[in-house]
Amino acid sequence: MLGFRVSFGAVPSSAQPPNLRRTWRIRGQVQGVGFRPFVYREAMELMLEGSVRNDPSGVTLVAQGPADFLDELIRRIREEAPALARVDDVTCIEEGAPEPDEGVFRIIASDHAPAERGRVTVDAAVCEDCLREMRDEGDRRFGHALINCTNCGPRYTIVRDLPYDRPLTTMAPFPMCTPCEAEYRDPGDRRFHAQPTCCPRCGPQLRFVAQEGEPAEGPDAIAQAATTLAGGGVIGVKGLGGYHLVCEAVDDDAVARLRAGKRRDHKPFAVMVANVEAAEQLVELSPAGRRRLQDPDRPIVLATRRHGTAVVEGVAPGNHRLGVMLPYTPIQHLLFDAGCPPLVMTSANESDDPLITDDDEVRRLAPFCDGFLFHDREIERAVDDGIVLDGPRGVVPIRRARGQVPLPLALPTPAEEPGLCVGGELKNTVALVRGDQAILGQHLGDLGYALAWRRFQRTIDDLERLFDIQPAWIACDAHPGYASQQWAQRRARELDVPLIEVQHHHAHLASLMAEHGRSEPTIGVICDGVGHGADGEAWGGEILVGDLRSCERHGRLRPLRLPGGDAAARETGRCALSWLVDRFGAAAADHPAAAAALADDGRRASVLTMLAAGLNCPPSSGMGRLFDAAAALLGLCDWNHHEALSGMRLESAAMASLARPSGADVVPVEPTEQGLLELDTRPLLDALLARGEEVTEAAWLFHDALADALARAVRKVRERTGIHAVAVSGGVFCNALLTEQLVGRLADDGCDVLVHAEVPPNDGGIAYGQAAVAAARLSGRAEI
Numbered sequence: 001m002l003g004f005r006v007s008f009g010a011v012p013s014s015a016q017p018p019n020l021r022r023t024w025r026i027r028g029q030v031q032g033v034g035f036r037p038f039v040y041r042e043a044m045e046l047m048l049e050g051s052v053r054n055d056p057s058g059v060t061l062v063a064q065g066p067a068d069f070l071d072e073l074i075r076r077i078r079e080e081a082p083a084l085a086r087v088d089d090v091t092c093i094e095e096g097a098p099e100p101d102e103g104v105f106r107i108i109a110s111d112h113a114p115a116e117r118g119r120v121t122v123d124a125a126v127c128e129d130c131l132r133e134m135r136d137e138g139d140r141r142f143g144h145a146l147i148n149c150t151n152c153g154p155r156y157t158i159v160r161d162l163p164y165d166r167p168l169t170t171m172a173p174f175p176m177c178t179p180c181e182a183e184y185r186d187p188g189d190r191r192f193h194a195q196p197t198c199c200p201r202c203g204p205q206l207r208f209v210a211q212e213g214e215p216a217e218g219p220d221a222i223a224q225a226a227t228t229l230a231g232g233g234v235i236g237v238k239g240l241g242g243y244h245l246v247c248e249a250v251d252d253d254a255v256a257r258l259r260a261g262k263r264r265d266h267k268p269f270a271v272m273v274a275n276v277e278a279a280e281q282l283v284e285l286s287p288a289g290r291r292r293l294q295d296p297d298r299p300i301v302l303a304t305r306r307h308g309t310a311v312v313e314g315v316a317p318g319n320h321r322l323g324v325m326l327p328y329t330p331i332q333h334l335l336f337d338a339g340c341p342p343l344v345m346t347s348a349n350e351s352d353d354p355l356i357t358d359d360d361e362v363r364r365l366a367p368f369c370d371g372f373l374f375h376d377r378e379i380e381r382a383v384d385d386g387i388v389l390d391g392p393r394g395v396v397p398i399r400r401a402r403g404q405v406p407l408p409l410a411l412p413t414p415a416e417e418p419g420l421c422v423g424g425e426l427k428n429t430v431a432l433v434r435g436d437q438a439i440l441g442q443h444l445g446d447l448g449y450a451l452a453w454r455r456f457q458r459t460i461d462d463l464e465r466l467f468d469i470q471p472a473w474i475a476c477d478a479h480p481g482y483a484s485q486q487w488a489q490r491r492a493r494e495l496d497v498p499l500i501e502v503q504h505h506h507a508h509l510a511s512l513m514a515e516h517g518r519s520e521p522t523i524g525v526i527c528d529g530v531g532h533g534a535d536g537e538a539w540g541g542e543i544l545v546g547d548l549r550s551c552e553r554h555g556r557l558r559p560l561r562l563p564g565g566d567a568a569a570r571e572t573g574r575c576a577l578s579w580l581v582d583r584f585g586a587a588a589a590d591h592p593a594a595a596a597a598l599a600d601d602g603r604r605a606s607v608l609t610m611l612a613a614g615l616n617c618p619p620s621s622g623m624g625r626l627f628d629a630a631a632a633l634l635g636l637c638d639w640n641h642h643e644a645l646s647g648m649r650l651e652s653a654a655m656a657s658l659a660r661p662s663g664a665d666v667v668p669v670e671p672t673e674q675g676l677l678e679l680d681t682r683p684l685l686d687a688l689l690a691r692g693e694e695v696t697e698a699a700w701l702f703h704d705a706l707a708d709a710l711a712r713a714v715r716k717v718r719e720r721t722g723i724h725a726v727a728v729s730g731g732v733f734c735n736a737l738l739t740e741q742l743v744g745r746l747a748d749d750g751c752d753v754l755v756h757a758e759v760p761p762n763d764g765g766i767a768y769g770q771a772a773v774a775a776a777r778l779s780g781r782a783e784i
Contacts, residue, residue, distance in 0.1 A: 021050075021064035021098040026077065028088035029407065030059045032121035032164050034150030035085045036107050037192040042076050043105040044188075049098075053108035063105070064098040082151055083296055084124050086407075107187050120156055120164065120466055122403050123240050123383070124296040125328035127152035129190060134330055135337070140179070141199050143219050145206040145331045146375060150194040152296070156406060157241045157379055158196060162466060166195045170378040177202035196377075203377075206331065208235075210371035222331070225373045226338035233370035234258050236348050236362050239329055241383030241402045241442075242355035243348030243362045245369070250341050255314040258344060261368025263351045266641040268316035270300045270323040270385070272345040274336040279324045282309050282342065289390030297403020298328035299386035301395075304655075311342055320652040325385065328403075331373065347384060352642075354444070354451045355382040381462060382455065383442045391736040393743060397760045398734055400429070401443045406463070408437035409758065409768060412519040413548060415775040417472035420460065420491075422484040423767035424477050424504065426643065427731075427760070428452070430460055431767035432469050438514075438771040439467060443764060447483045456484070473778065475500040475770040477507070479532035500774045504531030505542050506551045507769030508729040508761070513548060514772035515758045521547050522725040522754070523554075523717050525710055525742065527732035528762070529569060529624030529643075538562070540622025540730075543677060543713050545721055548776035554720070555669075555677035555713045558582075560625055561617035563610040568625060570640050573598030574607050575629035581611045583682045593689055597632045623706070623732045626681060630702050633688060634695050644731065650699050651737050657696035663687075663705025669713045677716055679709045707741035715749060727754040731762035 026035075031054050039052045043063055048070070050063035061077075063070055074090060081087050126134075130147045133139045141147050148154070158170040166172060176184060180199055183191040191197045198204065200218070208221035208228075216224040228235055232254045234247045245262065247254035249271045259265055273279050276293055283303035285293065293301045305322040316322050325345065327333045335343070348356045348365060356362045357379040362372060387399040397404075414436035421431040421438070426446050432439040441459050445452040464470065476488035478501040485501070492499035502510075508531075509524035524544040533539035534553065541557025560578045562568035568575050576597035580588035588594055589608050598604040610617055624647065631637040631646035636653055640646055666687050668680045684705050691698035714726055726746050733739045739755070746753045759765035 019065075019098065020067050020070060021062070021096050022070055022092055023094040024061045024074070025055070025058060025091050025093055026061060026087060026089070027058040027091075029084070029086040029121065030081075032155060032195075033084035034082045034190075034192070034194075035059060037150060037187055037189075038082050038085070039073075039077065040105060040107050040187045042073055046073055048073060048105055049103060051106045051108050083127065084121065084151060120159060120162070120406050122297065122405065122407055123154050123157050124152045124403060125298045125326075126330050126333065130330070131333060134333070140201075143334070144200050144203070145218075145222070145334060146196075146198060146204050146377060147330050148194065148196050148198075149190045150192060151190065153194070153196050154240050154377075157381055157383055157402075158377070159466070160380055162468075164195060169195055170380050171196050171198070174198055174203055174377075204375045206373070206375045208371055208373050211366065211369075221373060222334045222338055225371065226335055226340055228371050229335075229340055229343070234261065234368060236365060236369050236372040237331065237335075238359075238373060238375055238379075239332075240379075241381070241385075242357045242379060244345045245348045245365070246346075247344050248341055249315050249344045250310045250312060252312045252314060255312055255344060257368060258346070259314065261365065262346070262349070264346075264642075266317060266645060268319050268321075268323060269344045269346045270325055271311055271315060272325050272327060272332065272343045274327065274340075276326065278342065279326065282306055282311055283322050283324050286390050288395050292388055292390070292395045293324070293326055295403075297386055298326050299388045299403070300325045301388055301390050302398065303390040315344060318649060318652060320655045323387065331375070345385075352446055352449055352452075354449070354455050355384055357382045381442075381459075389734065389736060392740045393755065394757060396734070396736070396739075396756055397758065398762065398764075399427070399443050400440060400760060400764055405442045406439050406466075408439050409515070410517065411436050411438055411772055411775050412514055412517055413772070413776040413779050415771075416778055418469045419473040419475060419771070419774055419778075420464070420469075420471035421475040421767040421770035421774065422460070422477075422488045423770070424507075424763040425479070425482045425484060427763040428456060428484065429764050429767045430456070430463065431771050432463050432467055432471075433771045433775060434467065434469060438768050439463065440759070440768050453483060457487070471495065471497060473498045473500060473774060475502055475774040477501070477532065477766065477770075478503045478534075481532075500770075500777060502770045502773045503534055503551070504766070505533075505539055505544060505730070506546060506773060507766045509544055509546055509551060509727055509769070510548050510772040511759055511765040511769030512727040512729045512754050512756060512761075514768060515756065516754050518725065518754070519548050519776065520725070521545060521721070521723055522727050523714055523721070523723050524551065524727045524729065525714060526727075526730045527557075527623035527710075528730035529732075530620060530622045533621075538618060538620035538622060540620060540624055541626070541679065542621065543710075543717055545717060545723065548772050553676065554717045555679070556621040557623055557626065557679050558681050559619035559621045560629065561611060561614075562620050562625060563607045563617045565616060565618055569628065571598075572628040572632035572637055572640060572646050573604070575625045576632035577604065577607050578611060578617070579626070579629040579633075579681070579685055581608070583685050586612065593633055596635065597629075599638075623730070626706075627732070630688060630699075633685075634698055636695070636699070644734070647732065647735055650702065651735050653696050653699035654703050654737055657700040659694075659697050659700075661697055661701045661704070663701050663703070663708050665708065666701070666705040667709035669709055669716065677713050679706075679713060703735075703738050704741055707738055707745060710742050711745035711749065714746060714751065718749075718751070724750065725752040725754065729756065729761045729765070733761045
């Protein structure tokens with residue numbers, strides 16, 4: 001920008017007549033993000049004439065002046081747009097002679113035609129300009145706990161309906177004072193048309209309510225909250241998309257109290273720190289991870305934990321990673337300005353219930369909270385913090401949430417009619433489809449919980465209303481037992497629209513293909529806990545070949561029987577006993593490893609009886625259950641207190657290994673009678689048992705052997721098909737070690753490897769995959 005201004009020289013004088021008039025269409029995230037004021041300021045600086053306005057699909061820009069200056073305006077739009085804007089396309093649709101009476105450059109108000117509904121912007125972390133004002137004693141917004149501007153603050157979490165104007169947000173009860181309204185109406189001001197803008201005089205108020213004593217307001221509220229935390233307290237703090245439960249991460253007793261109150265004994269907590277330098281004292285960040293930590297959505301970044309820090313072990317017990325995040329609301333910054341050390345910042349709920357947003361509802365956590373930091377701006381919808389993994393091959397999304405939703409994602413094949421995709425059962429998200437875009441909603445959680453189920457239904461209604469979409473078709477998982485599938489069936493009947501069932505692992509494959517803009521046949525290595533297979537059995541360790549319309553199974557993990565069905569996903573010893581029986585038959589009952597797998601004699605005998613009789617022991621090729629079995633045999637995890645605990649423990653153990661034995665050729669890959677390639681894991685069991693008490697080495701060997709076998713299976717499928725593109729997806733690949741070991745081998749083999757960078761590899765990406773499949777099928781090139 002400076003280079004242009006220096007080399008280009010003075011802006012044109014008023015005596016220099018304009019010589020061109022151009023009209024552009026600009027597409028992307030360009031509404032509600034300060035884009036029009038940005039264009040206005042740049043055009044005024046260049047002394048151009050014309051106008052900028054919102055249109056149904058983005059922004060229309062008309063400008064006239066010297067051609068070089070018009071080109072410079074477009075360069076700035078492409079390269080220097082506001083932080084929250086995303087310019088996807090700038091197309092010149094008209095060029096001609098200038099009009100003599102155009103006059104000065106103007107922002108033209110939107111007419112809010114019905115077609116303009118559905119332009120919803122994401123929430124964003126408070127910007128540096130606002131923070132400077134908040135910390136400036138001479139500024140009228142000094143210490144303002146809800147400061148924001150066009151470049152930052154709440155959007156999606158406060159909008160009630162469209163168009164996105166203040167009366168249709170949760171800021172409606174707060175009329176602007178005269179100075180705020182003057183800023184709001186000034187196109188040259190940073191707060192031009194910033195709907196949540198306010199100041200301490202006219203905006204929502206902050207207060208701290210302790211279990212004992214009088215409530216404190218304003219700066220005193222921050223001081224009292226910080227004092228409570230310093231005394232070992234646990235408090236609730238209102239954020240953008242919901243409440244957090246907060247305590248000092250350096251206080252063992254406070255962390256233990258928080259765990260007991262949330263009934264969350266094992267799942268790691270995230271830690272918020274004042275700045276990126278403080279984060280790097282706690283974890284090892286790659287350059288990409290460091291950048292991602294500071295992005296406007298401020299996600300939790302999972303990174304390798306440093307030893308010997310002040311953060312207590314109870315924050316992330318038994319885990320080699322720690323989730324760190326930076327402050328993103330003014331309130332959080334004010335707490336750190338008050339001297340707080342690293343803080344546990346976890347969702348306000350009990351166990352796996354959804355995030356709490358309501359001021360009255362959060363008070364039910366009072367038995368273990370010493371106070372609440374409230375403000376009176378309501379939260380319209382719950383949106384969790386996003387999570388990403390700082391992996392060896394880049395940053396991988398784990399949970400797409402605040403600051404990322406409801407950003408649209410591109411689809412390789414446009415849908416001819418709008419639709420709804422209801423996702424899976426765990427880590428549920430839903431998606432709307434319109435044209436070549438999928439609008440992926442926020443993380444909703446496990447639909448087996450009543451509160452999550454109610455939020456699932458509310459979110460669908462909410463998104464359909466906000467985006468003005470009436471689905472002409474509905475896509476769902478093929479699992480007949482999923483609540484989401486049953487709901488989709490009922491809704492499709494009510495609307496009299498087609499229901500499109502998408503096999504679970506095909507949806508995983510399609511989500512990754514769509515993310516990379518692919519539609520041609522691709523090999524998919526899809527590994528997770530469970531998904532309903534095309535043959536009616538439980539799948540989860542699959543080698544597929546498919547495109548966006550259909551897929552075929554070419555390989556699988558050797559199935560294990562799961563005694564008790566879903567109970568085996570919780571009690572890991574059941575999977576371990578099944579693995580032993582698969583290897584040793586009836587002799588498994590007397591094998592020393594059986595007692596290690598399930599210590600209780602009665603329970604062990606009962607499970608062995610079930611396996612011998614084949615009673616309620618459905619087969620599963622799920623990779624997740626093999627992780628459960630290995631973790632139980634190695635004494636790392638006897639019960640999955642939360643999803644993927646066994647996998648996390650195995651990965652942490654492997655990363656602690658000093659000796660790193662090779663798993664090459666440990667797992668045979670041979671065709672079955674049906675022609676499927678099968679990864680026979682029985683020799684891997686032998687290799688683990690041979691390691692004896694070398695737990696960390698065995699854990700490393702386990703990962704390496706599976707990665708090696710998957711790579712060899714892909715090699716065989718490539719020989720069969722001639723396909724070189726390989727997609728690696730499924731929840732198991734939230735495990736960075738297994739992913740790196742596999743992707744490295746595939747890359748060495750010359751594969752074109754696809755990995756996730758926009759949507760999670762876990763079931764949080766299922767709805768997007770369903771959208772890609774449904775759009776392709778409905779294009780008329782295949783049967784539904």
